[in-house]
Amino acid sequence: MSEYTIxxxxxxxxxxxxxxxxxxxxxxxxGNWPGKTVARKEGVWRTDGDVFHIVDLPxxxxxxxxxxEEVIARDFIVEEGPDAVIVVVDATNLERxxxxxxxxxxxxxHVVLALNMMDAAKAQGLHIDMAALSxxxxxxxxxxxxxxxxxxxxxxxxxxxxxxxxxxxxxxxxQHFHPPIRYSEPIEQAIARVAQAIDACESLRDRxxxxxxxxxxxxxxxxxxxxxxxxxxxxxVLEQAREETGRLQKLYREDLDTLIAEERxxxxxxxxxxxxxGRPQGPTLSDRVDAVVTHPIAGLFIFFGVMWVIFKLSTDxxxxxxxxIDSFVNGHFAHWITDLLTLAHLNGTWASSLIVDGLLAxxxxxxxxxxxxxxxxxxxxxxxxxxxxxxAAFVMDRYMRKLGLQGKSFVPLVLGFGCNVPAIxxxxxxxxxxxxxxxxxxxxxxxxxxxxxVYVLIATxxxxxxxxxxxxxxxILGIIxxxxxxxxxxxxxxxxxEESALLIEVPAYRMPTVRNVWMxxxxxxxxxxxxxxxxxxxxxxxxxxxxxxxxxGDGVFADTPVDDSAFAHLAGAISPLFEPLGFGNWxxxxxxxxxFIAKEVVVSTLAQVYHVPQPTAADVEDLxxxxxxxxxxxxxxxxxxxTIKSLPAIIGLHLSPPAQxxxxxxxxxxxxxxFDESSGGHGALAALAFMVYVLLYSPCVAxxxxxxxxxxxxxxxTSIAIQLALGWIAxxxxxxxxxxxxx
Amino acid sequence: MLHAILHEIExxxxxxxxxSLSRKLNVQPxxxxxxxxxxxxxxxxxxxxxxxxxxxxxxxxxxxxFRACPGPAKCPLVSDPLTTYTLxxx
Numbered sequence: 003m004s005e006y007t008i009x010x011x012x013x014x015x016x017x018x019x020x021x022x023x024x025x026x027x028x029x030x031x032x033g034n035w036p037g038k039t040v041a042r043k044e045g046v047w048r049t050d051g052d053v054f055h056i057v058d059l060p061x062x063x064x065x066x067x068x069x070x071e072e073v074i075a076r077d078f079i080v081e082e083g084p085d086a087v088i089v090v091v092d093a094t095n096l097e098r099x100x101x102x103x104x105x106x107x108x109x110x111x112h113v114v115l116a117l118n119m120m121d122a123a124k125a126q127g128l129h130i131d132m133a134a135l136s137x138x139x140x141x142x143x144x145x146x147x148x149x150x151x152x153x154x155x156x157x158x159x160x161x162x163x164x165x166x167x168x169x170x171x172x173x174x175x176x177q178h179f180h181p182p183i184r185y186s187e188p189i190e191q192a193i194a195r196v197a198q199a200i201d202a203c204e205s206l207r208d209r210x211x212x213x214x215x216x217x218x219x220x221x222x223x224x225x226x227x228x229x230x231x232x233x234x235x236x237x238x239v240l241e242q243a244r245e246e247t248g249r250l251q252k253l254y255r256e257d258l259d260t261l262i263a264e265e266r267x268x269x270x271x272x273x274x275x276x277x278x279x280g281r282p283q284g285p286t287l288s289d290r291v292d293a294v295v296t297h298p299i300a301g302l303f304i305f306f307g308v309m310w311v312i313f314k315l316s317t318d319x320x321x322x323x324x325x326x327i328d329s330f331v332n333g334h335f336a337h338w339i340t341d342l343l344t345l346a347h348l349n350g351t352w353a354s355s356l357i358v359d360g361l362l363a364x365x366x367x368x369x370x371x372x373x374x375x376x377x378x379x380x381x382x383x384x385x386x387x388x389x390x391x392x393x394a395a396f397v398m399d400r401y402m403r404k405l406g407l408q409g410k411s412f413v414p415l416v417l418g419f420g421c422n423v424p425a426i427x428x429x430x431x432x433x434x435x436x437x438x439x440x441x442x443x444x445x446x447x448x449x450x451x452x453x454x455x456v457y458v459l460i461a462t463x464x465x466x467x468x469x470x471x472x473x474x475x476x477x478i479l480g481i482i483x484x485x486x487x488x489x490x491x492x493x494x495x496x497x498x499x500e501e502s503a504l505l506i507e508v509p510a511y512r513m514p515t516v517r518n519v520w521m522x523x524x525x526x527x528x529x530x531x532x533x534x535x536x537x538x539x540x541x542x543x544x545x546x547x548x549x550x551x552x553x554x555g556d557g558v559f560a561d562t563p564v565d566d567s568a569f570a571h572l573a574g575a576i577s578p579l580f581e582p583l584g585f586g587n588w589x590x591x592x593x594x595x596x597x598f599i600a601k602e603v604v605v606s607t608l609a610q611v612y613h614v615p616q617p618t619a620a621d622v623e624d625l626x627x628x629x630x631x632x633x634x635x636x637x638x639x640x641x642x643x644x645t646i647k648s649l650p651a652i653i654g655l656h657l658s659p660p661a662q663x664x665x666x667x668x669x670x671x672x673x674x675x676x677f678d679e680s681s682g683g684h685g686a687l688a689a690l691a692f693m694v695y696v697l698l699y700s701p702c703v704a705x706x707x708x709x710x711x712x713x714x715x716x717x718x719x720t721s722i723a724i725q726l727a728l729g730w731i732a733x734x735x736x737x738x739x740x741x742x743x744x745x
Numbered sequence: 746m747l748h749a750i751l752h753e754i755e756x757x758x759x760x761x762x763x764x765s766l767s768r769k770l771n772v773q774p775x776x777x778x779x780x781x782x783x784x785x786x787x788x789x790x791x792x793x794x795x796x797x798x799x800x801x802x803x804x805x806x807x808x809x810x811f812r813a814c815p816g817p818a819k820c821p822l823v824s825d826p827l828t829t830y831t832l833x834x835x
Contacts (some may be wrong), residue, residue: 063779068786097776260747263783267746271772281773289768399760504760505781505790507828 005053006165007082011075011106012090013099014061017118020148021090022058025158035060035074042074049162057084063098065105066259073225079109080210085168086161090116093123093130093145097274103139104266108181109214112168113141114160121147127280135277140182180213183269188253189261192220192246199242205233219243220250221258288511292393301397308390310474312381314652316374317458317469322644323373324458326637328667331366334630352560356546359613364542367609367669368534368602371455376527378454382420383522387514391416396506401485411441415484418448419477422701426708436496440488442713443721446701447484449477451530452601456696459605463670464677464689472690476697483698483728534602541596541603545569545610564611583695583730584681584688584737594695600702612672684741691737698729746772747780751789754832781830790830 010025012018023030026045035042043058059078060071079087089106091099096117107113115136123130136143142160146153184190196216200206206215218226220243230236247258254261285293294300339357343349385391399412411432418425425445432438449457454473461472548569550559555566564570565588573592580586580594593607674685681688700706700722709718749770754761763781767774784790 063782066786095773095775097773098779099775101776101779260783260787264747267776267780270776271746274773274776275771288764292762292764396760396762403759504832505754505766505830506760506762507830508762508764 003051003053004166004169005055006086006169007055007057007084008047008161008165009057009059009075009078009082009084009087010090011059011079011087011102012061012116013063013092013095013102016061016090016092016099017146017148018058018061018090021088021116021118021146021154021157022056024148024151024154025054025056040070040074047158049158052162052166054162054165062102064101065109076109079106080214083110083172084112085172086112086114086165088114088116088157088161090118090148093117093119094126094128096130096278097270100270100273101266104181104183104270107139107141108183108217109211110168111140111179111181112164112171114157114164115139115141115143116146116148116153116157117143118146118148118153120145121150121152129279131277131279135273138182138273138277179211183266185262185265188250189220189258189265192250193217196220196239196243196246199239203235203239205235206230206239209233216243217262220247221262222247291511292508295390295393296396298397298400301393302401305394305397306474306478308381308385308394309477310470311652312378312385313473313477314470315377315381316454317461317473318651319645319648320373320377320458321462322641322648324370324462325667326641327372328366328370328669329637330634331362331369332667332669334634335366336362337630338627352550355550355560356543359549359610360542360546361539363610363613364545364606365534365539368455368538368606371458371602371605372527372530374455374458375451375530376523378451379523379526380519383519383526384514386522387512387518389509389511392506392508396508401481411437414441414445415448418445418450420451422446422448422450422705423708426705426712429712439713439717440491440496442709443491443717443724444484444488446705446721446725447480447487447698449480449697450601451526452702453696455602456597456604457693459608459673460689460693463674464686472693476693479694480697483732487724487728530602537600538603538606541599542606542610545592545596545607548572549610569611579730580695581680582738583691583733584684585677585692585695587676587680589676590680590692594699597696598700598703600704601696604696608673609669612669612676681737684737684744687737687740687744690740691733694736695729695733698725698732700725700729746770747783750777750780750784751832754790754830760829785830789833791833793829793831 010018010022022043022045025047029047030043030045033042033044034040040060045056045058047054047056057078059075062069062071062075065072065076065079078084087106087110089103091103103113103115117130117132117135120130130145132143132145142164144153144157144160146157148154185193193213193216196219197212200210200212200215206212215226215230219230219240227240230240250258250261295304336358339362340349340354343354343357348354382391385394395412395416398416402412402415411429414425414428414432417428422445425448426442429438429442429445432441453476457473457476458469461469465472549564549567550562551568552558552562552566553568553571555563557563557566569592570588573595574588576595577586577588577591580591585591589608589611592611593604596607597604677688677692678685701709706718706722709721713721750766753766753769763774763777767777770777772780781790785792
C-alpha cells in the first residue's frame with residue numbers, strides 16, 4: 003500500500019467541492035490552515051489498495067499571493083509538493099479559469115485538468131477541442147459534468163496514474179521542467195540567468211521549482227524574497243534577480259508583474275480562440291436590445307416611456323385602492339373610533355379632537371397614498387430586477403456629462419429619484435470636491451418618492467384626465483431644472499474638472515421574479531409606513547396642537563375655529579409670499595412649511611387644514627360593526643377588481659366602460675375651493691404652480707442634514723437659497739405666465 | 746491585452762460597459778473581470794460599488810444621528826447600485 007497527496011485547486015464556483023465530495027465520500031475532516039482563518043478540508047480516497055490524501059485548496063483566481071487564499075494555495079503546492087494537482091476548470095469560463103491553471107503549470111508538471119461543467123458549455127453551444135487543449139497545456143484534460151457524476155471515473159483513473167508518476171519522481175525531482183508558456187525573449191533570457199544562479203545555489207536548488215522561483219524573484223514577490231534571504235548563500239541569486247528586474251523595467255518601462263500577467267493573458271486568449279468553437283461572434287439578442295435601449299435618442303424615449311407606465315400605474319391604476327383607503331379611513335374606521343371614544347366618554351373632548359382631527363386626518367391622509375407608492379416601488383423593482391435600471395442610468399449619463407459633471411455623477415442623481423438622502427451620500431464616491439458639491443446641489447432637483455403623493459393628490463383633483471402626464475411632467479421638469487442649474491453653476495461657481503474615464507458593470511438582462519419584486523416593494527413600503535408612524539405622526543400632532551390653540555376669537559383649546567388658531571396665524575404670516583404664485587392662503591402655506599420636515603407631510607397637512615368634519619354618529623345609519631366590516635370587505639374586493647380592470651388602460655385598452663364619477667371626496671372639494679379662492683378663480687394654474695414649487699423648493703430636513711454633513715453648512719445654505727429662489731421663480735412663471743396665456 | 750483595457754477606457758468618448766469591452770477585445774466576460782481585478786489591485790482602476798456595502802444610511806446633525814433610510818435594501822434604487830471602475834491617472 004502506498005500513500006499519495008493530491009491537491010485540488012480551482013477558481014471559486016467551479017464545482018471543486020462536488021469533485022472533492024465524490025472522491026472522499028464521508029471520510030472528510032475540516033480544520034483551519036495553520037495561522038489562518040481559512041478552512042482546510044481534507045479527505046481520503048482509496049483505490050487499488052493505495053491511499054490518496056485529497057487536500058481541498060481554497061478557491062482562488064490566481065496565485066499572485068494577494069489574498070490569504072492565494073498564499074495558502076501557492077505555499078501548499080511549492081512547499082508541500084503534492085504528488086499531483088487536480089485543477090478544476092469551468093468549461094463555460096475557460097479564459098478566466100486558465101489563468102490559475104497556467105500558474106499551477108509553472109509550479110509543477112504533475113497536473114490533471116478537470117474540465118468541469120461541460121454540460122453547461124454544450125448547452126451554450128460551445129465546442130472545446132480536448133486534444134488540442136491537452137496538447138497545448140501539456141497535461142491530461144478530462145471532460146466532466148461533476149454534478150451529474152459524469153467523467154469522475156476517467157478523472158480518478160488519470161489522477162491515480164499522474165500521482166504515482168509524481169511520487170516516483172520525488173527522489174529525483176525535475177526542477178527544470180518547462181511550462182507550456184514561453185514569454186518574450188528578454189524575459190526568457192532573464193529567467194534563464196536567474197535560474198542559472200538558483201541552480202548554482204545549494205540551499206535553493208532542490209527546494210523550489212527553479213523556473214517558478216526565478217520568475218517570482220524577477221516579479222519582486224516580497225514573501226519569496228524573504229524566504230530566499232533567510233537561507234544561506236542566496237545573496238548572489240537575489241543580486242542577479244535585482245539586476246535582471248532593473249534591466250527589464252528599463253527596457254519595457256513597466257513593472258515585471260504587469261508584463262508577466264499581460265503575456266499570460268495574451269497566451270491564454272490565443273489558446274482559447276484556438277480550442278473553443280461556438281463562441282458568439284455576431285451580436286447577441288442582449289446586444290441588439292442594448293443597441294436600442296441605450297441609444298442616445300431612442301433610449302431617452304424608452305426611459306420616459308417606462309416612467310410613463312410607472313406613473314400610469316401610480317395614478318390611474320392605483321386610484322380605486324386610494325379611494326377605498328380614503329373612504330375606509332374617513333368612513334367606517336373614523337366611525338368606529340368615534341364609537342370607541344363615545345364608549346370611553348371622550349367624545350367632544352380635546353382627546354377626541356387629537357385622535358380624529360390630528361392623527362386620523364394627518365396620518366390617514368398619507369396612508370391613502372400607500373398604493374401609489376407601492377406601484378412606484380413595484381415599477382422600480384421591475385426596472386432593477388430586469389437589469390434595465392443600469393441601462394437607464396447609462397442613457398442618462400450622456401446628459402449628465404453635458405453639465406460637465408463626471409461620469410460617476412449620474413449614480414447619485416439617479417438614486418435621487420428614490421430618496422435624496424442616500425443620493426447625497428453617494429456623492430462621496432466622486433473624487434473631485436467641486437464635482438461632489440455640484441452633484442450634491444443638483445440631487446434635490448430629482449423628484450424623490452416622497453413627493454409623488456403630493457403630485458398625485460393635486461393632479462387627481464385638478465387634472466383628473468391628465469394626472470399621469472402631470473406627474474411625469476414634474477419628473478421631467480426636475481431633470482430639466484437640474485440640467486439648467488448645473489450649466490449655470492458650472493459657468494459661475496464651479497470650473498469644469500477633468501473628466502475621468504469610466505467602465506460600467508451592467509448586469510445581464512433577466513426575467514424579474516415575483517418574489518424579488520414583492521420583497522423589494524414590500525421592504526420599501528414598510529420603510530414608508532415606519533416613517534408614517536414616526537415623522538408624519540409627530541408632525542400631525544404638532545400641527546394639531548398649533549391648530550388647537552386659539553389666538554383670536556372666543557374659542558377654547560381644541561375647540562376653536564381653525565382660522566383663529568395659532569397655526570393659521572403663523573402660516574398666514576408667510577402666505578403673502580405665495581400670493582403672486584396663486585396659492586397664497588394660510589392653508590397652502592402651512593402645508594409648504596411642514597414640507598420642510600418631510601415632503602409626504604405636505605399631504606397630511608393639507609388633509610388636516612382642509613379637514614372636513616366627518617358625519618356624526620347620528621348622521622350615519624348604524625348597521626353594527628360586523629355589517630360595516632362586511633361592507634368594507636366587499637368594497638375592498640370591488641376596488642381590487644377595479645384596479646385589475648384598469649391595468650389594460652395603460653395601453654389605452656378599456657375592458658369596461660369608464661366608471662361613473664361620483665361626488666369627489668369632501669377633502670378634494672375643499673382643496674379645490676381653497677386654490678380657487680387663493681388664485682382668483684385660476685385654481686388649476688395655482689395647483690400646477692404649487693406642484694412645481696413642491697418639486698423645486700428646499701429639500702426635507704434629512705436631505706439638508708445630509709448636505710451639511712457631506713458638503714458643509716455653507717453649501718447646505720446655498721442649496722436651500724437656490725432651491726427657494728428657483729422654486730418661487732418657476733412657480734411665478736407658471737402661474738403668471740399661464741394667466742397671461744389664458745387671458 | 747491588459748493595456749488594451751486601459752487604452753479602451755481612456756480613449757472612449759463616453760462610459761463603456763464591461764460587456765461591450767469584452768466583445769471589442771474578444772475576451773470572455775469572466776476573463777475580462779479577472780483582468781480588471783488585476784488593475785484594481787495595481788491601483789490603476791478604482792472600483793466603486795455605490796452604496797451597496799452600506800448597512801444603513803444615517804444622517805447626523807451636531808451630536809444627534811438618525812436613520813434616514815433603513816439600509817440599501819429598503820431605499821429605493823439603492824439596493825442595486827452600479828459597479829463602476831474609474832481610471833486613475835498615474
